[in-house]
Amino acid sequence: LTHEIINSITPVTSLTSTISGFFHKGNEILTAREVTDEKIIQTLTGLGFIEERGKNLIDFVTKFRSLTKLPTPKFEELNLEKLFADIVILKKEELLLNGIELIYNNESKNVNLFCDRSLIEHVMINLINNASDAIVSKNDGAAKMIELKGFSDENNRPKIEIIDNGIGIDDNILDNIFIPFFTTKENGSGIGLSLSRQIMKLHGGTISAFSKPGMGTVFSLNF
Numbered sequence: 469l470t471h472e473i474i475n476s477i478t479p480v481t482s483l484t485s486t487i488s489g490f491f492h493k494g495n496e497i498l499t500a501r502e503v504t505d506e507k508i509i510q511t512l513t514g515l516g517f518i519e520e521r522g523k524n525l526i527d528f529v530t531k532f533r534s535l536t537k538l539p540t541p542k543f544e545e546l547n548l549e550k551l552f553a554d555i556v557i558l559k560k561e562e563l564l565l566n567g568i569e570l571i572y573n574n575e576s577k578n579v580n581l582f583c584d585r586s587l588i589e590h591v592m593i594n595l596i597n598n599a600s601d602a603i604v605s606k607n608d609g610a611a612k613m614i615e616l617k618g619f620s621d622e623n624n625r626p627k628i629e630i631i632d633n634g635i636g637i638d639d640n641i642l643d644n645i646f647i648p649f650f651t652t653k654e655n656g657s658g659i660g661l662s663l664s665r666q667i668m669k670l671h672g673g674t675i676s677a678f679s680k681p682g683m684g685t686v687f688s689l690n691f
Contacts, residue, residue, distance in 0.1 A: 486514065547581075594661070629688050
């Protein structure tokens with residue numbers, strides 16, 4: 469947080485001083501007639517930069533706050549098949565535009581989960597969106613598919629897996645994907661997976677990833 473603020477404020481402070489210098493000669497303030505068109509253009513350009521950095525800093529702080537001030541979960545019992553079916557309805561048509569099929573397994577109908585539905589849906593939709601990006605990036609002509617799996621693990625605890633056959637994640641990147649603001653996407657925010665991890669912590673669970681570059685990725689939600 470300190471790093472990002474300093475990176476935004478330092479150039480803004482320097483630029484503000486430069487712009488102020490356009491309108492001074494020594495300790496005297498220039499008259500309107502003494503200010504050239506070039507200086508006016510440079511001032512407007514500088515103010516535009518200051519505005520952009522200010523907006524970016526506000527956006528950054530807003531995203532940071534979203535990581536640290538999640539709502540208190542409202543727990544309810546939820547059947548995984550029902551959850552999966554609703555998410556498929558929500559995302560199916562959007563994914564089909566990229567030729568991606570979204571499916572879920574029948575075993576999920578036997579598993580119930582005690583969770584905040586809204587928060588868990590948020591996690592799953594984020595993971596599905598990431599999976600879609602990975603599949604589109606691969607673009608190898610193979611069948612495109614995302615599978616939602618729900619089952620009870622060896623300890624009889626609910627578990628959800630989001631499986632894709634996309635481009636995969638390199639080992640040197642995999643260790644960093646849950647770090648806040650880490651991203652490999654050109655327009656990524658780097659908070660989606662961090663936020664997902666925070667949500668899983670609120671549920672007393674964990675999120676993990678297994679990936680083979682060129683083969684695909686499995687994200688596991690363990691409750």
